[in-house]
Amino acid sequence: MKADSPLFQHLARLGHALGSGPRLALLDLLRQAPRTVDALAKQAGMSLANASQHLKVLRQARLVDAEKHGIHVTYRLAGQEVGDFYGALRSLAEKRLAEVQEMRRDFALRRGGLEEVDRRRLLERARAGEVVVLDVRPAEEYRAGHITGAVSVPLEELKSRLAALPKDREIVAYCRGPYCVLAPDAVALLRSSGYHAAVLDDGVAEWRAQGLPVSAGDAP
Numbered sequence: 001m002k003a004d005s006p007l008f009q010h011l012a013r014l015g016h017a018l019g020s021g022p023r024l025a026l027l028d029l030l031r032q033a034p035r036t037v038d039a040l041a042k043q044a045g046m047s048l049a050n051a052s053q054h055l056k057v058l059r060q061a062r063l064v065d066a067e068k069h070g071i072h073v074t075y076r077l078a079g080q081e082v083g084d085f086y087g088a089l090r091s092l093a094e095k096r097l098a099e100v101q102e103m104r105r106d107f108a109l110r111r112g113g114l115e116e117v118d119r120r121r122l123l124e125r126a127r128a129g130e131v132v133v134l135d136v137r138p139a140e141e142y143r144a145g146h147i148t149g150a151v152s153v154p155l156e157e158l159k160s161r162l163a164a165l166p167k168d169r170e171i172v173a174y175c176r177g178p179y180c181v182l183a184p185d186a187v188a189l190l191r192s193s194g195y196h197a198a199v200l201d202d203g204v205a206e207w208r209a210q211g212l213p214v215s216a217g218d219a220p
Contacts, residue, residue: 017061018089022046023054026075030064031083031205032137032176033144034076083205107179119202119210122172132166133200134173136186145204147174148213155182162193170196177203 001007017023025044029035035043041051055075058064065078077083093100125131126149133150135142142152153161155175165171171190175182183199190197208214 013061014063017057017063020054020057022050023058024086026051026054026058027063027077027082027086028176030075030077031086032141032203034074035140036072036074038072040075084209087205087209104178107181119200119207119212122200123212125170129169131170131172134165134171134186135175136173136182137175141176141204143217145208145214145216147204147207148215150174152218153186155186158186158189162190162195165190165195167195170198172198172200174200174202174204177201177206 018027022044026040029040029043037048037052037055040046040055041048044051046054055064055066059066059075063078063082064075067074067076094104122131122133126133133147135146135150135152136155136158138154139152142150142154146152153165171187173183173186173190175186178201180203187197187199202210204214
């Protein structure tokens with residue numbers, strides 16, 4: 001196929017949309033839950049105008065969809081395949097780029113050398129009632145999708161809700177994946193308060209990619 005083939009031009013549209021750190025940061029947030037432009041701008045550390053421009057590019061490439069409710073516009077990934085592609089891109093970078101490998105090691109050190117938790121074993125133990133799985137992300141992310149059976153306790157609420165957590169069972173906390181520090185911070189607080197706690201390296205996206213059960217909505 002020749003270099004001027006329309007196929008390559010259309011593929012390049014996606015490459016252009018993804019060839020931006022801020023736009024990848026927005027996709028990373030949207031993997032967790034749909035959000036308004038204001039919320040995305042705040043959590044990504046961007047101005048509202050800047051976030052809007054980046055979202056416009058992502059929408060033109062059909063990587064995100066937008067829905068208007070009154071004066072607010074909510075963005076979401078255009079499909080699960082977009083989130084899967086982002087995950088594959090990050091995985092490729094971890095394998096091929098020394099800089100990303102170094103970042104992964106730095107994050108592991110920041111997690112304080114906390115041991116990783118085996119997915120299948122965690123699922124078995126959770127079903128047996130031997131462990132409490134704690135989702136420490138914001139509540140709207142939990143509602144959008146969470147590990148089945150997990151309890152929602154956002155990190156900012158954890159200190160005030162410690163008394164509701166059992167000390168006779170291990171607590172495994174998770175957040176947005178291996179580059180997120182919410183779960184390690186939660187585990188540090190739990191351990192300092194006398195709980196037996198560990199970090200799950202996965203976020204919901206990684207859990208779902210393994211074909212493991214994910215639920216949506218509020219906790220029963």
